[in-house]
Amino acid sequence: MTDEAGAVFALFDDCDSTALARSSRLYSGFSHERVCVDPAGLDAVCAAVADDARRGLHAVVLGDYEFGRDLQFGKRGGGALRFLLFAGCEMLSRDEADAWLASRDGGAAQPSAAGVAHVTKSIARDAFDAAIAAVHDALRAGDSYQINYTYRLHFDAFGAPLALYRRLRARQPVRYGALVALPGGAWVVSCSPELFVEKSGALLRARPMKGTAPRSDDPREDAAAARFLANDAKNRAENVMIVDLLRNDLARIARTGSVTVPALFSVEPYASVWQMTSTVEAGIVDGATFADVLRALFPCGSITGAPKHRTMQLIDAIETTPRGLYTGAIGWLDACADGGAPAARAAGAFAPERAAGAASGAASGGARAGEAAPEQAPKRASTASPAGACGDFCLSVAIRTLTLDAPSADGARRGSMGVGAGIVLDSVAADEYAECELKARFLTDADPGFQLFETMHAARDAGVRHLGRHLARLRVSADALGFAFDEAAAKRRIEARCAQLADGEHRCRVALAKDGALDITAAPLAPLAGDAVTVLLAHEHGFAPMRSGDFLLAHKTTRRADYDRAWKDAQARGAFDMLFFNERGELTEGGRTSVFVKLDGRWFTPPLSSGVLPGVMRGALLDDPAWQASERVMTLDDVLRADALMLTNALRGAVPARLVRAAEAAARR
Incomplete structure (x- = not known):
């Protein structure tokens, strides 16, 4: 065309x-x-x-x-x-x-x-x-x-x-x-x-x-x-x-x-x-x-x-x-x-x-x-x-x-x-x-063909971890994309749903439609097997680079087929996630995580300008003085020479990760 x-x-x-x-x-x-x-x-x-x-x-x-x-x-x-x-x-x-x-x-x-x-x-x-x-x-x-x-x-x-x-x-x-x-x-x-x-x-x-x-x-x-x-x-x-x-x-x-x-x-x-x-x-x-x-x-x-x-x-x-x-x-x-x-x-x-x-x-x-x-x-x-x-x-x-x-x-x-x-x-x-x-x-008012959503860590007594950050991100996206959103009503419904949870940790998902309809689901959260996870490189497994100019990357939408395929493919290979890069070769994020890279003793995460979702846990760590983390454009070379890698999301928190290259992943299969 x-x-x-x-x-x-x-x-x-x-x-x-x-x-x-x-x-x-x-x-x-x-x-x-x-x-x-x-x-x-x-x-x-x-x-x-x-x-x-x-x-x-x-x-x-x-x-x-x-x-x-x-x-x-x-x-x-x-x-x-x-x-x-x-x-x-x-x-x-x-x-x-x-x-x-x-x-x-x-x-x-x-x-x-x-x-x-x-x-x-x-x-x-x-x-x-x-x-x-x-x-x-x-x-x-x-x-x-x-x-x-x-x-x-x-x-x-x-x-x-x-x-x-x-x-x-x-x-x-x-x-x-x-x-x-x-x-x-x-x-x-x-x-x-x-x-x-x-x-x-x-x-x-x-x-x-x-x-x-x-x-x-x-x-x-x-x-x-x-x-x-x-x-x-x-x-x-x-x-x-x-x-x-x-x-x-x-x-x-x-x-x-x-x-x-x-x-x-x-x-x-x-x-x-x-x-x-x-x-x-x-x-x-x-x-x-x-x-x-x-x-x-x-x-x-x-x-x-x-x-x-x-x-x-x-x-x-x-x-x-x-x-x-x-x-x-x-x-x-x-x-x-x-x-x-x-x-x-x-x-x-x-x-x-x-x-x-x-x-x-x-x-x-x-x-x-x-x-x-x-x-x-x-x-x-x-x-x-x-x-x-x-x-x-x-x-x-x-x-x-x-x-x-x-x-x-x-x-x-x-x-x-x-x-x-x-x-x-x-x-x-x-x-x-x-x-x-x-x-x-x-x-x-035209429906764009997707919903906005938040995936949250929830428990009956503690409620949703970082609920304020989740609602703030949802509000920003709703305003930008023209979605109807009653933040106060959403907060009440989420809190009411948490009160109905059984004992233990839960994965709570909130989906917002263009017309403001809100759907809330919850399920028990299975623990990770071990204290650390492995992560793959998306481009080594057939995934195309992200386009930094796609402003939808800054909003958590259900239009994320490549991301979902990537982390599911990683899971099938025994890993937790895959890391993406953009058209300029800049590190962006994982299919379901933000990424922090430790270089020369300091933690860095890619800037939003590289084409990154403003993750809830990412924001929490950037705001935490104990981490002293900051944004920085990074490439594959930075990932390969890193002192350490950390994957983060609101559901799992901050999880140490080890990079596995394609040859090693194939050998393990």
């Missing part, structure tokens, strides 16, 4: 696609890219894309909000319109899309672990309130009727982007999902529920989305929320403002008298919210090009407010960070019907080997001329030439959309997602902030 193997591809994923009417699209065999950053060059770039289509290539479209803004003002700014050109386009049913995604994610029906952590907002709460006050000032001045105010969420992404998309689409199936592996290693992960505009034959259709209400787990409350949204005067007023804006925009490229509104105030269910949508249709004027459509419509009025031009100026003044692809457009563009390009190919029985082709080079096209004079989108098309007319297309509004950066050298990947709300004069800042957080739950 630049899917992790490097291929550029695009999947447009319709949850309603069937074997009888395939509407999902898989683009593969990347050829090149054309980019327009200057509105003055739009016609030239679109003409080049049309030529590509006549030669048999298929176009995927990614448009930044700022490019649409610049297009409306007729000046060059900071946004880009990108066309990715592919040799192949295959039509898939939903089942075939499911199978293709699974084939790229280890073949399992369930997605592999993936999610986001360390989520931060681009704006503080008091700054949000100040921004809404500025919006209200503009509304009172008559500069706008409604302003769509947005901000950004920034986060660390973990797991494969494709797996993250699988998890998000399972939570929120939509008709306009998109997964795009971009040249250079960046990704777009979109679960947009909103159609911007589509063209089928001579018909243009837009479905602006405006109006939100929270879902409920209680069926009666959920139904009541839907009824409230359908009849709420404020949401209806906001929706009809945008419908009128879209009617006006469509009229600029529509046949006279063809603009209609076949559906108004429809309410649709999604994972965490109800959304209100309406449908606007028009017949496209003869000879209109894709560039003409963009000049008339882009960006979508549902994510600006009304009137569009003045409101975009206000957005520039009030918002503090660029939107980028968020609230822009994502979609596909077919060749003109008479252009001679082959149609997208329907899938027969799905075959995983028909996957995305290898990436080739990337080329950038489009004029980079100076700024053009401002112009209004034409009522009539810029050309009536059949070769210049517009093929069918479908563009979504890029909401519920993540942009993931290419990974850094250590494998870490940053990402962002925008959220926002339509503000009118009677909007309350606290309510709009809550609506933004509700929309963000699409991402922040």
Whole structure:
């Protein structure tokens, strides 16, 4: 994939696609890219894309909000319109899309672990309130009727982007999902529920989305929320403002008298919210090009407010960070019907080997001329030439959309997602902030595919050894990964479970799910056979190095298959654990232990920056003045020349260890 193997591809994923009417699209065999950053060059770039289509290539479209803004003002700014050109386009049913995604994610029906952590907002709460006050000032001045105010969420992404998309689409199936592996290693992960505009034959259709209400787990409350949204005067007023804006925009490229509104105030269910949508249709004027459509419509009025031009100026003044692809457009563009390009190919029985082709080079096209004079989108098309007319297309509004950066050298990947709300004069800042957080739950509430856990030493009378440290570590991880966690309630439950234990030492395990559900189990703890244990080297027994950039190593999660296999393999070989090293050759930890190395009479343990779990017993020994232990980067040479080794965990405490090399281990077997 630049899917992790490097291929550029695009999947447009319709949850309603069937074997009888395939509407999902898989683009593969990347050829090149054309980019327009200057509105003055739009016609030239679109003409080049049309030529590509006549030669048999298929176009995927990614448009930044700022490019649409610049297009409306007729000046060059900071946004880009990108066309990715592919040799192949295959039509898939939903089942075939499911199978293709699974084939790229280890073949399992369930997605592999993936999610986001360390989520931060681009704006503080008091700054949000100040921004809404500025919006209200503009509304009172008559500069706008409604302003769509947005901000950004920034986060660390973990797991494969494709797996993250699988998890998000399972939570929120939509008709306009998109997964795009971009040249250079960046990704777009979109679960947009909103159609911007589509063209089928001579018909243009837009479905602006405006109006939100929270879902409920209680069926009666959920139904009541839907009824409230359908009849709420404020949401209806906001929706009809945008419908009128879209009617006006469509009229600029529509046949006279063809603009209609076949559906108004429809309410649709999604994972965490109800959304209100309406449908606007028009017949496209003869000879209109894709560039003409963009000049008339882009960006979508549902994510600006009304009137569009003045409101975009206000957005520039009030918002503090660029939107980028968020609230822009994502979609596909077919060749003109008479252009001679082959149609997208329907899938027969799905075959995983028909996957995305290898990436080739990337080329950038489009004029980079100076700024053009401002112009209004034409009522009539810029050309009536059949070769210049517009093929069918479908563009979504890029909401519920993540942009993931290419990974850094250590494998870490940053990402962002925008959220926002339509503000009118009677909007309350606290309510709009809550609506933004509700929309963000699409991402922040997604199950990553693992639990957090603590393994603790427990006894009936003594309770849990180092309970405070265990709970503190669990709290830090829950905060970082967005897990719900009631620390006080967890402490009470653990203490109650300890009171029920039989005599003797016990192994107590606490597992925390994403939604805050807590599971506590306990079993008698068998003593170790002897005062010391043996330890092996993981790389001598077929285990790969750890990646220091994997920040999940700092959290105790159930995503630890390599660690569990290592200590179990060690146990089968008569040892207690295996020691791991990272990609730089630095010592990290054991499969179930932290490690201390005595060098020249002093104890050292690897630093967290090497890719180490902050072990409970590790922390206790570092804080114990009697040990005088400290952190230090160490290599295999240090381990081999060590005065002594000590393995530690909360269950066993500190246990002396002797290193056994592979040859000796084999001889002992």
